[in-house]
Amino acid sequence: MQHMNNIVLIGFMGSGKSSVGKLLAEQTHRTYIDLDQKIEEDTGDTIPNIFKNEGEEGFRKRETEVLRALSSREGTVISTGGGIVERKENHDVLKEHGPVIYLHASFEEISARLEDDESRPLWSKPEVERKNLLEKRLPVYKECADELVNTDHKSINDVVNEIESLIKS
Numbered sequence: 074m075q076h077m078n079n080i081v082l083i084g085f086m087g088s089g090k091s092s093v094g095k096l097l098a099e100q101t102h103r104t105y106i107d108l109d110q111k112i113e114e115d116t117g118d119t120i121p122n123i124f125k126n127e128g129e130e131g132f133r134k135r136e137t138e139v140l141r142a143l144s145s146r147e148g149t150v151i152s153t154g155g156g157i158v159e160r161k162e163n164h165d166v167l168k169e170h171g172p173v174i175y176l177h178a179s180f181e182e183i184s185a186r187l188e189d190d191e192s193r194p195l196w197s198k199p200e201v202e203r204k205n206l207l208e209k210r211l212p213v214y215k216e217c218a219d220e221l222v223n224t225d226h227k228s229i230n231d232v233v234n235e236i237e238s239l240i241k242s
């Protein structure tokens with residue numbers, strides 16, 4: 074059964090899942106959970122180091138475990154990592170946690186937001202690989218989502234308000 078008082082945010086790196094999630098949780102009196110943050114807390118290490126030491130596969134395994142472990146949580150906003158849709162087995166788990174909102178952003182907008190970012194191993198790849206990754210994931214985000222919110226040219230506050238309207242309707 075879907076937990077309707079959770080809200081799950083998915084989307085590419087830099088789409089705003091963490092920034093929007095934090096504010097949305099505050100404004101709607103929910104508990105904020107960030108899967109990337111949870112993985113870093115559990116391992117006591119940074120995401121770039123986890124990628125270095127365990128490879129992307131090791132990180133994905135941890136990500137799935139952390140996602141599954143949330144199954145009893147209620148009244149939360151769950152901000153996922155950008156690659157949560159990479160494993161098909163996560164798709165049903167996402168939907169079980171609550172309504173899934175896909176935060177969309179264009180490659181240009183993401184590039185502006187993540188200029189000089191070094192905390193995301195997959196964003197450090199050459200531009201063509203980053204573009205291909207976004208193109209590859211786009212249909213998968215859409216497939217996994219109940220709602221899509223385009224965040225281009227919108228402030229974090231605008232996006233939060235749009236999600237609030239969607240969950241009320």
Ligand SMILES: Nc1ncnc2c1ncn2[C@@H]1O[C@H](COP(=O)(O)OP(=O)(O)OP(=O)(O)O)[C@@H](O)[C@H]1O
Nearest residue numbers: 085086087088089090091092154155186227228229
């Ligand atoms: N709507 C927005 N307008 C302007 N800047 C934004 C917006 N959303 C996010 N940002 C900025 O983009 C950067 C990345 O945002 P954030 O960390 O929330 O992305 P994310 O989706 O959680 O990424 P990841 O998948 O890597 O966790 C931050 O500096 C944030 O302030």
Ligand SMILES: O=C(O)C1=C[C@@H](O)[C@@H](O)[C@H](O)C1
Nearest residue numbers: 086109154155156193194195
């Ligand atoms: O898009 C991705 O694959 C990632 C996004 C981040 O949130 C982190 O989960 C990590 O850097 C991988």
Ligand SMILES: [Mg+2]
Nearest residue numbers: 090091109152
């Ligand atoms: Mg984040």
